[in-house]
Amino acid sequence: MDEFEDDRELVELFLSRDAAAVTKTEKRYEKRLIGLAKSFLSDPRDAEECVNDTYLKAWNSIPPQKPEDLFSYLARLCRCTAYNIIEKQQTAKRSAQLVELTHEMEECIPDVSRSSSPDDKFISALINEFLDTLSKDKCDIFVKRYWFGESVEEIASETGFTASKVKTTLHRTREKLRKFLEKKGVQP
Amino acid sequence: MNGNDILRSMNGIDDRFVISAKRERIIKHSSNKKILQKVTIGIAAAVALAIPAGAIYTQFEHKGAVMEYFDEKTADYLEDKGLALNYVSENEHFRITVDTVLSDGNVGSMVLTVESLDSEGIDYIGEKPFFDMYITEKNDVSTGDKIFLEGGGSIHHDVVADTQYSFQKDLYLCDIDVEKDYVMTFGLDRRDKKNDPELFEGISFDISFRPNLETKEFIDDDGRHIYFSQIGFYTDEEETIRRLNHLSNTSGDMRLLRKNSILSDEIDITSATFDRSPEKEKPKGCVWFSSIVEINNYNGARLGDMLFKEVK
Numbered sequence: 314m315d316e317f318e319d320d321r322e323l324v325e326l327f328l329s330r331d332a333a334a335v336t337k338t339e340k341r342y343e344k345r346l347i348g349l350a351k352s353f354l355s356d357p358r359d360a361e362e363c364v365n366d367t368y369l370k371a372w373n374s375i376p377p378q379k380p381e382d383l384f385s386y387l388a389r390l391c392r393c394t395a396y397n398i399i400e401k402q403q404t405a406k407r408s409a410q411l412v413e414l415t416h417e418m419e420e421c422i423p424d425v426s427r428s429s430s431p432d433d434k435f436i437s438a439l440i441n442e443f444l445d446t447l448s449k450d451k452c453d454i455f456v457k458r459y460w461f462g463e464s465v466e467e468i469a470s471e472t473g474f475t476a477s478k479v480k481t482t483l484h485r486t487r488e489k490l491r492k493f494l495e496k497k498g499v500q501p
Numbered sequence: 502m503n504g505n506d507i508l509r510s511m512n513g514i515d516d517r518f519v520i521s522a523k524r525e526r527i528i529k530h531s532s533n534k535k536i537l538q539k540v541t542i543g544i545a546a547a548v549a550l551a552i553p554a555g556a557i558y559t560q561f562e563h564k565g566a567v568m569e570y571f572d573e574k575t576a577d578y579l580e581d582k583g584l585a586l587n588y589v590s591e592n593e594h595f596r597i598t599v600d601t602v603l604s605d606g607n608v609g610s611m612v613l614t615v616e617s618l619d620s621e622g623i624d625y626i627g628e629k630p631f632f633d634m635y636i637t638e639k640n641d642v643s644t645g646d647k648i649f650l651e652g653g654g655s656i657h658h659d660v661v662a663d664t665q666y667s668f669q670k671d672l673y674l675c676d677i678d679v680e681k682d683y684v685m686t687f688g689l690d691r692r693d694k695k696n697d698p699e700l701f702e703g704i705s706f707d708i709s710f711r712p713n714l715e716t717k718e719f720i721d722d723d724g725r726h727i728y729f730s731q732i733g734f735y736t737d738e739e740e741t742i743r744r745l746n747h748l749s750n751t752s753g754d755m756r757l758l759r760k761n762s763i764l765s766d767e768i769d770i771t772s773a774t775f776d777r778s779p780e781k782e783k784p785k786g787c788v789w790f791s792s793i794v795e796i797n798n799y800n801g802a803r804l805g806d807m808l809f810k811e812v813k
Contacts, residue, residue, distance in 0.1 A: 385519040393512050411508075418504030436506065437513025444518050448665065456522035460511050477619050478664070485663040499502070 327375035352462025423495035566667030592703035594622035605730030609672030719809035742786035758801035
């Protein structure tokens, strides 16, 4: 049975309020979710807390949500939860990976400086528009790096590209994003 | 705004991007170039023969590139006819895809996509994207002459990305024997001063230029012949070429005459060569259309004051 069919079965368990939904989801996706959480949170206990919160949020939101792709849904909940933890614990030490990712993203900030800062929803909409301009390979590499927080070596291993190509692709794509945001009038 | 704001905002990207990136796509990049070449030859040999009716429908890997040089209707048509070839060959620096090869036996067109795979490839693409293409008879690869594939073409800069671009090449098939099988290789632009002969080493394609399009022969009252196909037309008759050279290609001077009708359609062309150089073996008049033409719908052509009718 493929992953998609497994996901549908799991979603059905959530929808029918069967408690086995969470245990089975944990068994299936825990390792990947913990890996995702650790990309953003340095403390393993925070990462564990983040993933547990993810399961709770999934239980509370399905239904009415009925995700087609369960892992992507859980990953999104996990990522948002990780950020909430970071912001709540203002003194919390960010993971080395997150520091690296943030530093790379600094390259995407347009040069022109003004006073106000755009909100998340506005930037999200622009990033969606930007991602649509990329080829599939480039888009996947960018999302793997900055959404899933994967390392260059992990991306290279998954895609079959060399690490050199992944690095260069990311560098060029960040530059493109910077120009794109500049063109859209985004102020730093 | 800082980098963290952008990272956080990515929480809001569409599911389709997350789902696509989540899927693992393993590409086996063999370090053994011979194996890569064998695979390419295997694929090419299977498809290089004349495409039979009811050929397997394949989608273009780089449909956008084909649409740039022709149009969407043409790209769809080529897919339906099994002419989306997607032949791939690569080395450590480049992956080249022959997206399609169109031939009427006299004029042809090829669309290729080049992707750089390492920093050397990227450097080259960044500096000078054109390169030379050669064919050698397949039965004579080790000792045979490399024939330089002449012909202009275009790189559409809208599809030029940092590590990938596509280009289209016009082919003068009237200059080669299209019934033979060839191996196609690549080299640096002859004008390039950089001495790196290994940049394209290991990349080659088994290629055929046998006609894969509908063609028709037209003749005028003076007995001059011209050969039309779905992608262009060709003549080797000096007087015709001389007169064609004087025509404007934007003023409706060239028209195809519809069968069983008084109506005609303007011929929209992208490039033309009218060569009557005395040093050439024979004169050459080649014209390429901007999109596929249903030549079976026509039984004549008016080119300026020349009227050609279909040879029955």
